[in-house]
Amino acid sequence: MPGEQLVTIEGRRLRLTNLDKVLYPSTGTTKGEVIDYYSRIARMLLPHLAGRPVTRIRWPEGVDHPSFFAKDLERGAPDWVARRAIDHSGGAKDYPLVDGLPTLVYLAQVASLELHVPQWRFDEKGRRAHPDRLVLDLDPGQGTGLAECAQVARWARDILTGMGLGPVPVTSGSKGIHLYAPLDGAQTSEQVTAVAHELARAIEADHPDLVVSQMAKIQRGGKVFIDWSQNNGAKTTIAPYSLRGRDQPTVAAPRTWEELDDPELRHLLLDEVLERATRGDLLAALRPQPTASAPLAAYIAKRSASATPEPVPASPTADASAPAGRPRFVIQEHHASRLHWDFRLEHDGVLVSWAVPKGVPADSGRNALAVMTEDHPLEYAGFEGHIPRGEYGAGTVTIWDAGDYDLEKWRDDEVIVTVHGRPGGPLGTVRLALIRTGGIGEKSTWLLHRMKTDAAGRTQEALTPAEAVATVPASDVRTTRSPRPMLATGATPALARSAARRWGAWAEVKWDGIRALGVWDGTALRLWARSGTEITARYPELTAGDPGFGPEPVVLDGEIVALDAQGRPSFTRLQNRMHLTKPREIEREAQRTPVRWFPFDALGRGDSDLDDLPLRERRALLEQVCGSTIPQIVLPPVFDDVDDALAASAQFGLEGVVVKNPDSRYRRGARSDQWLKVKLTRMQEVVVGGIRPGRGGRTGAIGSLLVGIPSADGLQYAGRVGTGFGEAALARLEGMLQPLRTDENPFVGVPAADASDALWVRPEVVGEVEFGELTPAGILRHSRWRGLRPDKSPSDVVVEK
Numbered sequence: 001m002p003g004e005q006l007v008t009i010e011g012r013r014l015r016l017t018n019l020d021k022v023l024y025p026s027t028g029t030t031k032g033e034v035i036d037y038y039s040r041i042a043r044m045l046l047p048h049l050a051g052r053p054v055t056r057i058r059w060p061e062g063v064d065h066p067s068f069f070a071k072d073l074e075r076g077a078p079d080w081v082a083r084r085a086i087d088h089s090g091g092a093k094d095y096p097l098v099d100g101l102p103t104l105v106y107l108a109q110v111a112s113l114e115l116h117v118p119q120w121r122f123d124e125k126g127r128r129a130h131p132d133r134l135v136l137d138l139d140p141g142q143g144t145g146l147a148e149c150a151q152v153a154r155w156a157r158d159i160l161t162g163m164g165l166g167p168v169p170v171t172s173g174s175k176g177i178h179l180y181a182p183l184d185g186a187q188t189s190e191q192v193t194a195v196a197h198e199l200a201r202a203i204e205a206d207h208p209d210l211v212v213s214q215m216a217k218i219q220r221g222g223k224v225f226i227d228w229s230q231n232n233g234a235k236t237t238i239a240p241y242s243l244r245g246r247d248q249p250t251v252a253a254p255r256t257w258e259e260l261d262d263p264e265l266r267h268l269l270l271d272e273v274l275e276r277a278t279r280g281d282l283l284a285a286l287r288p289q290p291t292a293s294a295p296l297a298a299y300i301a302k303r304s305a306s307a308t309p310e311p312v313p314a315s316p317t318a319d320a321s322a323p324a325g326r327p328r329f330v331i332q333e334h335h336a337s338r339l340h341w342d343f344r345l346e347h348d349g350v351l352v353s354w355a356v357p358k359g360v361p362a363d364s365g366r367n368a369l370a371v372m373t374e375d376h377p378l379e380y381a382g383f384e385g386h387i388p389r390g391e392y393g394a395g396t397v398t399i400w401d402a403g404d405y406d407l408e409k410w411r412d413d414e415v416i417v418t419v420h421g422r423p424g425g426p427l428g429t430v431r432l433a434l435i436r437t438g439g440i441g442e443k444s445t446w447l448l449h450r451m452k453t454d455a456a457g458r459t460q461e462a463l464t465p466a467e468a469v470a471t472v473p474a475s476d477v478r479t480t481r482s483p484r485p486m487l488a489t490g491a492t493p494a495l496a497r498s499a500a501r502r503w504g505a506w507a508e509v510k511w512d513g514i515r516a517l518g519v520w521d522g523t524a525l526r527l528w529a530r531s532g533t534e535i536t537a538r539y540p541e542l543t544a545g546d547p548g549f550g551p552e553p554v555v556l557d558g559e560i561v562a563l564d565a566q567g568r569p570s571f572t573r574l575q576n577r578m579h580l581t582k583p584r585e586i587e588r589e590a591q592r593t594p595v596r597w598f599p600f601d602a603l604g605r606g607d608s609d610l611d612d613l614p615l616r617e618r619r620a621l622l623e624q625v626c627g628s629t630i631p632q633i634v635l636p637p638v639f640d641d642v643d644d645a646l647a648a649s650a651q652f653g654l655e656g657v658v659v660k661n662p663d664s665r666y667r668r669g670a671r672s673d674q675w676l677k678v679k680l681t682r683m684q685e686v687v688v689g690g691i692r693p694g695r696g697g698r699t700g701a702i703g704s705l706l707v708g709i710p711s712a713d714g715l716q717y718a719g720r721v722g723t724g725f726g727e728a729a730l731a732r733l734e735g736m737l738q739p740l741r742t743d744e745n746p747f748v749g750v751p752a753a754d755a756s757d758a759l760w761v762r763p764e765v766v767g768e769v770e771f772g773e774l775t776p777a778g779i780l781r782h783s784r785w786r787g788l789r790p791d792k793s794p795s796d797v798v799v800e801k
Contacts, residue, residue, distance in 0.1 A: 004019065010305065042101045048287070052097075054107070054116070055095070056070040056115055056116070058113070114243065117236055118236050119231055131183055131231060132185050132288070144224055152224045165181035166182070168286070172244075173250035173253065197228045200226035249270045250270075272700055279735070302392040302393075326406065333398050340355050344380065346378060371443060371445055372442055374442050394735070401425040401426055405420065414436065415434040432448060486670060505641055506659065507645035512574075513559045514574065518555070520556075527597075538580060538586055539560065539597070556602055576592070576593045597633050598634050605625065616662040654680070657678050683770055684800050685789060686707035687707065688705050689747050691704075691706070692706065705721045708747050713748050740761040742762050745760050769785055
C-alpha cells in the first residue's frame with residue numbers, strides 16, 4: 001500500500017500509514033514529515049512528557065478539517081503503550097503515558113498533532129504528585145501580540161526571580177507566550193494556583209493599561225491576559241516542543257530572553273525548531289530530577305537510547321548487583337563543546353561523577369575546579385565513543401585512565417580516595433580529595449586536590465600527562481597522551497632572508513593543513529592532533545597499513561593536508577574530514593576528500609629522545625625512516641634558498657614557507673624564533689567572542705562572528721566575519737557556540753555599533769580568516785572565514801606578521 005511502512009522502533013513494531021497525506025495544506029507538510037519531526041525532537045520533548053498523562057488534539061484529515069480532543073487511549077492502540085486511568089464524572093479514562101520514542105511515533109501516526117499535559121506527574125506508586133513547575137499563559141487580547149506578551153513576561157520574570165524561581169519563556173506556537181518556572185514539589189496544585197493568581201493580580205495592579213488577570217474575555221481587548229489557572233490540577237498546557245494544529249506547523253518553542261527583546265519576535269516552525277535543537281534544551285531545569293530511589297533518573301532523562309551509543313539503563317534505580325572487590329574509578333577525556341575530564345567513582349551502585357575542566361592537578365600546590373554532574377550507570381566505566389551532535393554531551397569520549405580505589409572518607413561535603421591507575425597509564429597511584437565549596441547535588445562546585453602524601457604518609461611525586469610524555473622513551477609514548485609540537489613565529493620575507501643568512505639557508509613548504517604527531521610502535525601508526533586528541537581512526541588511509549618505517553618505534557611531527565583538483569593543499573577541503581568520527585562517514589568522505597601526511601621532523605627513535613639533536617641530524621634520521629610504502633605519506637622537500645622556496649610556493653599557490661635554523665633543537669609546546677613562518681596569503685587565527693544575529697535568509701541563524709586576538713590587555717576586538725560560511729560550517733558553529741553563550745562581553749575595544757545586538761560567547765573557539773588588510777586600530781578588513789582550528793586553543797593565537 002503506498003505511503004505505508006512497517007517499522008521497528010526500539011524493539012516495538014508499528015505500522016505507519018498514509019505517510020504522504022498532507023496535514024498542513026498551506027505548507028504541504030505530510031504525516032510522514034510530522035512523524036519525522038517528532039522522531040527527531042524526541043530527545044528534547046520526551047523528558048517534558050515523562051510521567052504526565054497526555055491529552056491530545058487530533059487532526060486525522062489535516063488542519064483544514066475539524067479536530068477533536070482525545071483523552072482516552074484509542075481501542076486499537078498497541079498494547080505496549082503505557083497508560084494510566086484517571087477518574088472523571090463519566091467514568092475512568094485511560095490516558096497514554098509517553099515513556100519513549102515508540103509511543104511518541106504512534107501518537108504522531110494517529111495525527112495527534114498537539115500534546116497537552118498538566119503541571120504534575122504520577123509518582124512511582126501511580127498517584128498524582130504535587131506540581132513540579134509553575135506556568136503562566138500570557139494570552140494577547142485583540143490589538144496586542146507577541147511584543148506585548150514579551151513585555152509582560154519580563155515583568156513576571158522580575159517577580160519570579162525575586163522569589164528564587166528562574167523562569168524560561170516559550171512562544172506557544174499559537175498566540176502568546178508561556179512562562180515556566182521549576183518547583184520543588186512541596187506545594188499542592190491549589191497552593192501553586194493561588195500563588196500564580198496573586199502574581200497575576202500584582203502585575204495587573206502595577207500595569208493596568210496592559211495586563212488583565214480576570215477570566216472575563218470582555219475585559220481583554222488591548223491587553224494581555226495572564227492565565228494563572230493553568231496550574232489547576234485538572235488543567236493542561238501544550239507541551240514544550242509540541243506541534244500546533246494551526247495553518248502552518250508552528251511549535252511551542254522554548255526561547256531565550258534575548259530573543260524576546262526582538263521587536264520582530266514570531267512563532268517558530270518545525271524545521272526551525274529542529275535546527276535550534278543542537279543548542280540543547282533551554283528548559284533543562286524543568287526535566288525530572290533524581291530521587292534517592294531513582295538516582296539515574298536525571299541521566300536517563302538527558303539521553304535517548306536510540307540516538308546515543310552511551311549505555312542507557314531501562315531502570316533509573318542503582319545497580320544493586322555491583323561487582324565485589326575494591327570500587328572502581330574512571331577518568332574520561334571528553335571533547336565536548338569544551339574539553340574537560342569526567343572523574344567518576346563507583347559508590348552505592350552508581351558512578352558518582354564530576355566534570356573537571358583542567359583535569360587532575362599536577363601537584364599539591366594547585367587545586368582544580370570540579371562540578372558535580374548527574375550519577376552515571378556502572379556500565380559507563382568502560383564507555384568510549386562518539387556522542388552525536390545534538391545529543392547531550394555531544395563529542396568524543398575516551399578513557400584517560402581507570403582502575404580501582406581505596407576509600408578513606410565519604411561525606412556529603414568531602415571525599416578522600418587513593419586511586420590506582422592502570423599500569424603504564426598517566427595517573428599511577430594518587431591520593432585525591434574532593435571538597436564541596438558551593439551548592440548541593442548536581443551542579444554543586446568542588447575543589448579537586450592532590451594530596452602531598454598517601455594514606456600512609458609517604459610523599460608522592462607525580463607529573464601531569466604532558467610532563468610525563470616529555471620524559472618517557474619513544475617506545476612508551478603510545479601509552480600516554482601525545483607530546484605538544486614545536487611552533488613557529490611569524491615573520492616577513494626580509495626577516496626570514498636575514499635569518500637564513502645567519503643560520504644557513506633551510507626552508508620548507510608551509511602546508512595548509514593541520515598538525516599531526518605520529519607514533520609508530522613497530523606494528524601500528526597512531527596520530528594525535530596538536531590539541532592532544534587522538535585522530536588515528538579519522539584517517540584510515542594513513543594508519544591502516546604498514547608505513548614502511550621499519551621495526552623500531554618512531555615519533556614523527558608532520559602536517560595532514562587535503563588536496564584540491566590541481567593537487568594543491570586546501571584547508572577548506574580538509575574541513576570535510578577533520579570533524580568526522582563515525583566510521584561510515586569517514587569511509588565515504590575519504591573517497592571524496594583524500595589526505596596526505598607530510599612528516600617533516602623526528603622526535604624519537606627506538607628508546608632515544610631526539611629533541612636535543614640539531615634539526616639537520618633529526619632530518620637525516622627522518623630520511624632514513626621515511627621510505628614510506630604508503631603513497632599518502634610523503635617526505636616533503638627542503639630548499640637551500642629562501643627565495644626559491646617562496647617562488648615555488650607562489651607558483652603552485654601554496655600558503656608560504658617555514659625558514660628554520662638547521663641547528664635548532666626541538667622544543668615541545670614552545671613557540672620558537674628558530675622557526676620563522678612566512679605566509680604568502682594574508683591569514684590570521686582569531687578567537688570567536690560574539691555572534692551578530694542573521695537577517696533575511698539567515699534570520700534565526702548566525703549573521704556574522706565577532707572575533708578578536710589575545711593581547712596583554714585582553715581579547716582585542718578585530719572585527720566581524722560574515723562571509724565564507726557554508727551550511728555545514730554554520731550548523732557546526734551553531735552547535736559549538738550556543739553552549740558558550742554568556743552575558744559578559746569578552747572583548748577589549750569593541751565599538752558600540754558592533755556590540756548593540758551582539759550575543760556574547762565565552763572566548764574558547766578558534767578559527768582562521770583570510771583578510772585584505774589590518775588597520776592601524778587592529779581591525780581585519782575584507783575578512784572571510786576559512787574554517788575552525790580545533791587543533792589550537794585561544795592561548796595559541798598571536799598576531800601574524
